[in-house]
Amino acid sequence: MWIYLLKRLAVMIPTLLGVLTITFLVTQFVPGGPVESALAQIDGESARSGAESGGAAGGGWNYSGRRGIDAKQVEQLTELYGFDKPLGERYVQLLTNFLKFDLGESYFRNESVWALIKDKLAVSVSLGVWTFLLTYLISVPLGIAKAVRAGSRFDLLTSIAILTGYAVPGFVLGVLLIVLFGGGSFWDVFPLRSLVSDNWHELSPLAKVGDYLWHITLPVTASVVSAFALKTLLTKNSFLEEIRRQYVLTARAKGLSERQVLWKHVLRNAVLPLVTGFPGAFIAAFFTGSLLIETLFSLDGLGLLSYEAINARDYPVVLGTLYLFTLIGLLTKLIGDIAYVLVDPRIKFDAQQS
Numbered sequence: 152m153w154i155y156l157l158k159r160l161a162v163m164i165p166t167l168l169g170v171l172t173i174t175f176l177v178t179q180f181v182p183g184g185p186v187e188s189a190l191a192q193i194d195g196e197s198a199r200s201g202a203e204s205g206g207a208a209g210g211g212w213n214y215s216g217r218r219g220i221d222a223k224q225v226e227q228l229t230e231l232y233g234f235d236k237p238l239g240e241r242y243v244q245l246l247t248n249f250l251k252f253d254l255g256e257s258y259f260r261n262e263s264v265w266a267l268i269k270d271k272l273a274v275s276v277s278l279g280v281w282t283f284l285l286t287y288l289i290s291v292p293l294g295i296a297k298a299v300r301a302g303s304r305f306d307l308l309t310s311i312a313i314l315t316g317y318a319v320p321g322f323v324l325g326v327l328l329i330v331l332f333g334g335g336s337f338w339d340v341f342p343l344r345s346l347v348s349d350n351w352h353e354l355s356p357l358a359k360v361g362d363y364l365w366h367i368t369l370p371v372t373a374s375v376v377s378a379f380a381l382k383t384l385l386t387k388n389s390f391l392e393e394i395r396r397q398y399v400l401t402a403r404a405k406g407l408s409e410r411q412v413l414w415k416h417v418l419r420n421a422v423l424p425l426v427t428g429f430p431g432a433f434i435a436a437f438f439t440g441s442l443l444i445e446t447l448f449s450l451d452g453l454g455l456l457s458y459e460a461i462n463a464r465d466y467p468v469v470l471g472t473l474y475l476f477t478l479i480g481l482l483t484k485l486i487g488d489i490a491y492v493l494v495d496p497r498i499k500f501d502a503q504q505s
Contacts, residue, residue: 156485163481170477171249171470175242178466185232185258185464190225232258245470254471259463264471267456274452277346277367278444282374290379291425294386299413301391309383317380322443325373329447333369341369344449370448382425389421426490 178184229235233244248255254264293313297306316324332340342348346366351359393399394417402412442454453472460468 156489159485159488163478163485166481167474167477168246171246171474172242174470174473175245178464178469179238179241181464183464184234185466186225186228186234188259188464189228189232249470249474254474255467257460257468258465260465260468264467267468268453268471268475271451271453271456274346274445274450275454278370278374278450278452281367281371282378285371285375286378286382287425289375290382291386291422293379294383295390295413297383297387298390298394301387313380313383316376319377321373321377322447324376325370325444325447328369328373342366343369346450370444370450373447374444385424386421389424390417393417393421426487 226235233241236244252265254268256263257267260267293309297309300306319327328341329343331337333343342365346363347359348354348362348366351362354362399412399417402416403409407415442458444450445452445455453475456468457472459465460472
């Protein structure tokens with residue numbers, strides 16, 4: 152097990168390097184880099200100034216590449232963003248900084264990338280953790296109940312409910328929740344901005360918890376509902392498959408109760424597919440659809456930060472968030488393998504080698 156873990160940790164390094172290298176090359180050659188974005192911004196400010204002062208006879212001027220802008224100013228911007236250095240030197244500097252966990256400075260926010268990520272992380276962690284926990288805490292018991300009552304009216308009605316929820320995208324459900332409970336057309340019950348109220352620091356500890364849960368209810372609901380179906384049906388099918396095996400009949404023949412058979416024998420084997428999907432579910436809860444949910448409910452998280460950084464060609468932020476996402480994904484996959492062994496100690500990763 153320890154040898155396997157060491158090998159997996161060693162594989163993480165080239166994986167990270169590969170992701171960073173591909174992203175770095177894409178950002179270097181994609182049209183409209185940070186220099187062009189800065190020039191466009193300067194151009195827009197100049198055009199507004201010209202319009203406010205009366206402008207030229209033609210009513211001002213529009214951005215036309217680097218024409219009309221001082222060459223020295225272009226050179227200063229190029230040097231500021233490090234594009235005056237050779238490609239290889241920029242790449243080596245990037246890897247050196249990232250190995251030191253120095254993600255650099257944002258081009259346009261005048262703040263370090265780590266500071267930006269820490270500032271936005273609370274939103275993404277809140278959405279991700281609650282979505283992940285609620286998905287498993289509801290789907291697994293519901294799937295077990297459906298397996299035990301397979302073919303019953305309860306099984307049919309719950310299948311219709313979860314498949315209906317699965318068919319509705321999270322952002323569509325979010326819009327519906329806003330219309331119903333966010334002051335849209337019916338009831339104004341839940342707030343639609345930020346994770347806490349403006350006076351949160353003045354509240355008592357219990358009131359702080361209530362205020363936080365009050366704010367997080369709608370976005371978490373929009374994120375969770377569509378995730379129920381797959382986990383619930385996977386749990387149900389996994390349990391049904393195990394219940395029909397010979398060892399279950401043997402356990403029943405020995406006089407064990409249904410509860411003992413289900414929780415002591417079936418559960419250990421049936422839960423393995425769920426543990427296998429643990430890393431993917433964890434990452435999906437954090438980052439899949441987070442941009443739409445954050446935008447819809449005015450939550451300033453990592454999804455929105457990454458999207459804005461891509462649009463603004465803020466490459467340090469793009470590379471920094473991608474580096475963080477990749478690192479979390481690799482570590483989560485490793486944790487999933489460890490959990491796999493904890494659930495069933497009979498599993499040996501070196502079985503194929505022997």
